[in-house]
Structures are given as C-alpha cells and as structure tokens.
Amino acid sequence: MSPAADRLAQLLGHFLPAPLPVRIRAWDGSQAGPADAPLVTLRSPAALRRLLWQPGELGLAEAYVTGDLDVEGDLADALSRAGRTVHDRPATRPRPTGMAAAAALALRLGVAGPPPRRPDGRARLSGPLHSASRDRAAISHHYDLSNAFYALLLDESMAYSCAYWTRPDDPAYTLADAQRDKLDLICRKLGLRPGDRLLDVGCGWGSLTVHAAREHKVRVTAVTLSHAQRDFVAERAAREGVDDLVDVRLRHWRHLEGGGYDAAAAVEMGEHVGDAEYPAFAATLYNALRPEGRLLIQQMSRGAHAPGGGAFIETYIAPDMHMRPVGRTVDLLEDAGLEVRSTESLREHYTATIDAWRTTLEDRWGDVEGLVGETTGRVWRLYLAGASLAFAERRMGVDQILAVRPTREGTSAMPATPADWYTAQSPA
Numbered sequence: 255m256s257p258a259a260d261r262l263a264q265l266l267g268h269f270l271p272a273p274l275p276v277r278i279r280a281w282d283g284s285q286a287g288p289a290d291a292p293l294v295t296l297r298s299p300a301a302l303r304r305l306l307w308q309p310g311e312l313g314l315a316e317a318y319v320t321g322d323l324d325v326e327g328d329l330a331d332a333l334s335r336a337g338r339t340v341h342d343r344p345a346t347r348p349r350p351t352g353m354a355a356a357a358a359l360a361l362r363l364g365v366a367g368p369p370p371r372r373p374d375g376r377a378r379l380s381g382p383l384h385s386a387s388r389d390r391a392a393i394s395h396h397y398d399l400s401n402a403f404y405a406l407l408l409d410e411s412m413a414y415s416c417a418y419w420t421r422p423d424d425p426a427y428t429l430a431d432a433q434r435d436k437l438d439l440i441c442r443k444l445g446l447r448p449g450d451r452l453l454d455v456g457c458g459w460g461s462l463t464v465h466a467a468r469e470h471k472v473r474v475t476a477v478t479l480s481h482a483q484r485d486f487v488a489e490r491a492a493r494e495g496v497d498d499l500v501d502v503r504l505r506h507w508r509h510l511e512g513g514g515y516d517a518a519a520a521v522e523m524g525e526h527v528g529d530a531e532y533p534a535f536a537a538t539l540y541n542a543l544r545p546e547g548r549l550l551i552q553q554m555s556r557g558a559h560a561p562g563g564g565a566f567i568e569t570y571i572a573p574d575m576h577m578r579p580v581g582r583t584v585d586l587l588e589d590a591g592l593e594v595r596s597t598e599s600l601r602e603h604y605t606a607t608i609d610a611w612r613t614t615l616e617d618r619w620g621d622v623e624g625l626v627g628e629t630t631g632r633v634w635r636l637y638l639a640g641a642s643l644a645f646a647e648r649r650m651g652v653d654q655i656l657a658v659r660p661t662r663e664g665t666s667a668m669p670a671t672p673a674d675w676y677t678a679q680s681p682a
Contacts, residue, residue: 257284258363262296265359275336292332295324299364307369315566319632320373329639330612334647373629377573384528384574386506392573393479393526397458401486403625404459406618407611407634409433412459412486415522415552416604416652429610432603437465440519443596443656444548446470450516453477453542455507456523460487460500467496472517476502477510507538514544522652524553524583529576532583536590543659546667549592551655552600555580557648566640570633580653592657595668601651608642 258280266274277287279295296302301322305313317323325332377395381388397404408414409430417432418439440462446452448471454463457476464487466472478484484504491500507527518539527535539549556577563575584594615622615635622631644650658666 257286258282259284259286261359261363262302263287265302265363276332292335293326294332295326297322297324299367300370302363302365303367304370306365310565312565312569315570315636316373318636319375319570319629320370321628321632322370329635330643333639334643337643373633374627375570375630375633377569379573384531386508388574389506389526390479394481396572397480398482399630400625401459401482403622406621406625407614408459411437411461411465412490413437413461414458415461416600417607417610418600419603419606422606429607432607432610433461434465437462438469440521440550440552440654441466441470443550443654444517444519446472446517448472451475451514453510453515453518455510455518455520455539456526457483457487457502458521459483460490460502462519462521463487463500463502464490464494464496467491467499468494472499474500475515476500477505477507478502479504479506507535510538510542513542515542515547516544517548517550518542519550519552521550521552522554524551525572525575525577527576528574529578532576532586533589536586536592539587540590540592540659545659545661546665547659548668549587549655549657549659551583551587551653551657553577553580553583553653553655554604555583555651555653557650564640567637571637577650580651580655583653584655587655587657591659593660593666594655594657595666596654596656598654598656599651600654601645601648604645604650604652605642608638608645612638612642 259278262278262280263274263286274287275291276294277285277289277291279285279293281296281298301317304317304322307313308316314323318325377392379388379391379395404412404414409428411430411433413433413436416436417429418436419427419432420435421427421431444452446466450470450472452466452472452474454466454474454476457463457478460476463474463476467474476487478487481504484502487500487502488497491497491502520539524532524535543549554577556579558579563572563577568575580597584597587594615638619631622634645652658668660666
C-alpha cells in the first residue's frame with residue numbers, strides 16, 4: 255500500500271490545483287508536497303473526518319485545536335502562505351468521476367466513520383439575538399474565561415485592546431508603554447480635566463477607568479456585563495486609591511441611567527452591539543453626553559469586501575460579534591446627531607499588539623496550559639495568529655473615532671485646528 259501522505263496528496267489534488275499549498279506529514283510518518291511549504295502534520299485520520307463532517311474553516315480549526323492537525327513553525331506565517339496560495343489557485347469541485355475517485359481514496363485512508371467529538375469551548379447561547387440575556391452570555395463566554403489567564407496574557411494595565419506604539423523601534427519600549435500611550439491618547443482626545451464625568455462603556459478590566467481617575471482626576475462611571483470584570487475593577491480601583499472616583503456597574507448598555515457626561519468612551523465594545531442595534535447604541539451615547547461633550551469610539555472594522563470574524567471566531571471566541579467598514583460606523587454616529595471630528599486608523603498598531611500577546615502566550619505556554627488547559631490554549635494560539643494576519647493583510651482594521659454632541663446652535667467647543675484636539679481642555 256502506498257504511503258498515507260501520497261494518498262492524501264492525491265485526495266487533495268482532486269480539489270486543489272497542483273502543487274499543494276502545504277507539505278503534509280501523515281500519521282505513518284510519510285511526507286508529500288513542496289519541500290519549502292509550511293509543514294502540516296495530520297496525527298490521525300480523525301483530522302480529515304472532521305473536515306468530512308464540518309467542511310471549511312470550522313472543521314480545520316477544530317482539527318487544530320484538538321491536536322489532530324498541527325503546524326510546524328510560526329502559525330501565522332503558515333496560514334498566510336497557505337492562504338495566498340489558495341487565493342491565487344482557488345479550490346474547484348471535481349467532476350462526478352473525480353468525486354468518486356476522491357471518495358474511494360478517503361475510504362482507503364480511514365476517513366469514513368462517525369463524527370469526531372467536538373472540542374470543549376464552543377459558545378452555547380440561546381434567546382433572541384442581542385437580547386440582554388444573550389449579550390450577557392456572549393460576554394461571559396469570552397471575558398469570564400479567567401482573570402488569571404488575562405493577567406498572564408496582557409500587560410499590567412490589563413488593557414485588552416489595540417495599543418498605540420509611539421516608539422516601535424526602541425528596544426526598551428514595551429507593550430505596557432504602548433498601552434499607556436493609548437490610554438493617554440484617548441484621554442487627550444476627550445480633553446479630560448479634573449472633576450469631569452466620564453462614562454466608560456464596556457470597561458473591561460478597568461484600564462481606561464483607573465487611568466483616567468488616577469492621572470486626570472475625573473469621576474468615572476464604568477459599565478460591564480461581566481461579573482468577573484465588575485469585581486476585578488472594583489477591587490482594582492480600591493487597591494489603586496481611586497475608588498472614591500470610580501463607580502463600576504454591572505449593566506447592559508440599553509439600561510444606562512442618567513446623562514450630562516462630559517465625555518464617553520467605548521473601547522472595542524461596539525463590536526458586540528450588533529448590526530440592527532447599533533443605531534440605538536449610537537443614540538444612547540448621544541443622550542448620555544451633555545451638549546459639547548466628547549465621545550471616543552475605538553472599534554474594529556472589516557474591509558468593504560472582506561468577511562467579519564468568521565465561523566471559528568464566532569463559535570469559540572466572540573459569538574454574535576458584528577463588524578462593518580469604518581465609514582458605515584461614522585454614518586451611524588452622525589445619524590444619531592453626533593458630529594464626527596476625526597478618525598485615526600490603528601491597523602498596524604493592532605498587528606504589533608497581537609504579536610506581543612502571541613509572544614507572551616508562547617513564552618508562558620506551560621502556565622497557559624495550567625490555567626485553561628491545552629485545548630483552550632490552542633484555541634487562543636489559533637485565534638491570535640489569525641487575528642494578527644487579518645490586520646496585517648488589511649482584511650480587518652481598527653479605528654479611533656472622535657465625535658462630539660453639538661449644541662442646538664451647532665457649536666462643539668472643539669478647536670478648529672486638528673493638532674489642538676488632543677491637548678485642548680474641555681470647556682467648563
């Protein structure tokens with residue numbers, strides 16, 4: 255009988271034009287495919303069986319996170335090289351005779367059989383899309399994984415969002431420095447001064463909340479749907495001596511109370527709002543601000559002709575997430591009555607941020623396995639590799655959008671010169 259890798263190459267050849275986009279190492283140790291291509295190891299026929307029962311991205315992802323399939327070397331590089339090859343030479347559906355030959359090969363490889371057990375970690379949500387209870391479950395799935403895990407992965411600020419790399423060529427400049435520069439940038443754009451009231455919607459682990467209270471002496475109302483985050487932020491504010499300035503609430507954005515805020519921020523929270531719900535979200539932010547109050551949205555976007563998160567992300571990482579081109583978000587904010595004053599792309603900054611998280615994940619892999627287990631660790635390894643690639647290849651972006659609620663007369667109290675927006679104080 256011919257080696258398994260040769261039969262695998264023949265099977266894939268019915269769907270992909272030669273040469274193969276990867277080199278294959280089969281479960282019997284045999285190899286096939288270009289010598290200079292990324293090496294993919296199939297540890298058992300179960301890897302192909304997963305694709306039989308779950309074709310496409312999700313089946314491949316589940317083969318990887320279970321360890322049925324592995325990639326040698328840098329995962330993001332392998333995904334990029336294979337993706338470019340498939341993009342340049344798309345898969346084709348074979349003729350009926352080819353399908354019959356492919357089926358015979360699959361049978362000889364031992365692919366036939368019952369569906370493999372799905373790995374742990376799939377999101378299990380119920381109820382109407384973006385109802386308060388379903389949103390709470392979606393947020394809990396991602397953010398309540400483990401505070402200890404996020405503390406391991408992130409820097410000491412616990413900022414789980416794109417950093418702002420002002421000195422990327424300085425070897426002494428770290429992720430923590432870039433996250434501090436991001437928080438400073440947000441506070442400058444919002445023109446915060448002592449005594450101002452800031453609404454932090456989707457506050458995460460309190461990086462912006464605590465920074466604004468500590469460095470700018472503002473009063474912050476922080477809102478989250480995650481019990482773990484709420485408790486963490488309250489304890490952190492007390493530990494850092496700003497609990498008198500911080501009010502952290504477990505609340506859905508629809509249930510925000512009060513208004514008159516001098517500033518509001520939503521840092522990578524709008525992706526969880528939903529498509530149909532975003533106009534109401536924008537209106538809620540408008541109503542929360544006083545006239546001439548500023549809004550900073552930092553939000554991921556997708557390319558005009560690119561998909562959003564994809565089946566793997568939506569199943570294992572961030573269920574119900576929705577992204578749109580940044581211009582559409584600007585339209586929705588302006589439709590709500592806000593005046594958008596600037597947008598700033600941070601796309602390259604996110605590639606650098608995610609790569610820093612990837613480095614930490616690999617450097618501390620033993621701790622990761624101890625905290626969340628190998629399967630969840632592999633989910634995150636695949637997630638971060640794919641996310642880095644999406645930003646690097648411009649399939650996804652991230653932007654800071656600065657807006658203001660104008661007065662009835664049309665005034666905004668914003669300096670006319672853009673260079674002054676980040677340093678001018680907000681009006682009394």
